[in-house]
Amino acid sequence: SQQGEEDPQALSIQEGENATMNCSYKTSINNLQWYRQNSGRGLVHLILIRSNEREKHSGRLRVTLDTSKKSSSLLITASRAADTASYFCATILFGKLIFGQGTELSVKP
C-alpha cells in the first residue's frame, strides 16, 4: 500500500494562478520530500521538509507539513506553462523511499 497519497490526481489551471497539491501519509516520518517529473523523464527533487519544520520555501514553491494530520501541501505560486508536470511526495517507510501516486498538473497559457 502507498505510504503517501496525493490529492488531487489531476489539476488544470491557467498561467498565473496558484496550484496546491496535497499529500497524506500513514506513519510517522522524519522528513517528507517533493519531486517533479516532466513527461516520462526521471524525477527531480524539489524540496525536503523535516518533521520539526512547519513550512519551507524555495523560490515559487511553498511546502507545509502538519505532522498531527499526517499531511503536507505543495503550493506553486504564479504558475507558468513550464510548471506542467507530475508532482510526487515521498517518505521513508521501513528504510525504503516510497512515492505517492502523484498529481498531474497542467498549466494552460
Added chain:
Amino acid sequence: NAGVTQTPKFQVLKTGQSMTLQCAQDMNHEYMSWYRQDPGMGLRLIHYSVGAGITDQGEVPNGYNVSRSTTEDFPLRLLSAAPSQTSVYFCASSYSLSGGTEAFFGQGTRLTVV
C-alpha cells in the same frame, strides 16, 4: 558529473526472454533503488540496496533479481519477461536515507514485452 545513468533507454522483449537493465552512479551513493512506473500507479519500488553486497525487496519484487557488487552499479535482471512487466523503469540513488538526502534519478528505460 554524469549522475545516474541507465541503459538501455528503450527495449522490446519477447515473452520468456531475459535481460538486464543497467544502472550506474558516480556520486558514491550508498542507497540505490529500482522503481517501475505504470499509468495511474505512480512509482512502485522493486528492489533496493543500502550498500555494496546488501539488497532487499521492495513492493513488487516478483520476476526481478538484483545484485550490488560495487557501490557504483545496481543492475536489474528480468528472469523471464512477461507482458505484465511492460513498464517504464527508473533507477535512483541517494547518499543516505536516514539523513534525508535527495534521490537522483536516471532517465528511465521504457520496456515493452510482447
